[in-house]
């Protein structure tokens with residue numbers, strides 16, 4: 001993350017920071033280790049009509065200090081590298097609601113037991129992240145629950161995704177294992193955390209950063225004037241300079257923007273084969289001369305990954321044509 005910088009012209013001070021929360025018309029902007037409650041200048045409100053929130057958490061902004069340097073005015077929103085968003089409901093239905101911008105990595109927390117490892121869920125998330133240009137990572141939590149019986153499955157799962165090039169971290173939130181490596185992986189970047197309920201997301205984050213009480217929001221006194229809206233995500237600053245965004249729902253990671261014919265490109269293990277199929281429009285499902293299926297048969301593609309592919313393909317095809 002770029003260090004925050006200050007520039008002064010005559011008696012005006014400009015600072016760069018990251019938006020960590022938004023409530024009503026106030027935004028908390030983190031500048032170094034300081035939080036500056038800031039408002040947006042009127043002109044931004046009128047641009048981008050199809051977006052409910054022109055500034056989202058994760059946005060990098062320039063602010064001009066006001067009110068004896070206690071608050072700020074947002075004068076510039078820097079270009080985003082990516083974003084997680086959903087379609088707004090209610091009176092603004094159809095408009096885009098940006099949940100978090102500039103995500104450096106989305107981490108999927110899986111657990112060894114209760115709930116069990118879920119490659120189907122994970123593969124959906126990996127496709128969704130890839131389709132949004134967001135790098136992904138995997139946390140295998142509750143490794144203290146690994147037994148002789150489930151160890152081979154856990155190892156296979158770990159290796160499968162590590163071989164695909166994803167960072168895979170094994171942790172036990174309750175026994176404090178793997179937390180140093182997790183902290184290092186989170187350093188100086190914006191991390192989104194997702195995963196099935198009960199996998200240990202809040203326990204992990206609280207173990208990583210004991211001061212971070214995930215149930216209480218860290219809005220500054222100034223912004224408490226506004227009503228706190230839970231539809232807005234919040235970025236929690238970590239002591240090592242990184243941020244975590246509290247559990248965006250699985251809905252934000254939907255794959256509705258993926259066309260069935262593009263799906264194989266988002267499976268990094270399938271994509272090298274797609275150009276070798278006999279038919280250029282091969283869906284890698286039932287067609288003869290399919291190079292992907294041959295790679296599965298040879299053992300070059302993990303059968304569970306191929307099963308995930310077929311599973312997602314079917315749901316995308318159903319979405320496109322429910323009568324099929």
Ligand code: GDP
Nearest residue numbers: 141142172173174196197198199200201202203
């Ligand atoms: P979340 O829904 O993903 O936020 O999951 P929670 O953090 O609420 O954890 C769900 C349950 O799993 C709680 O009872 C935790 O104490 C337990 N838990 C979390 N991490 C671990 C772990 O590493 N090992 C074990 N054995 N239990 C854990």
Ligand code: ZN
Nearest residue numbers: 277282284290
């Ligand atoms: Zn094919």
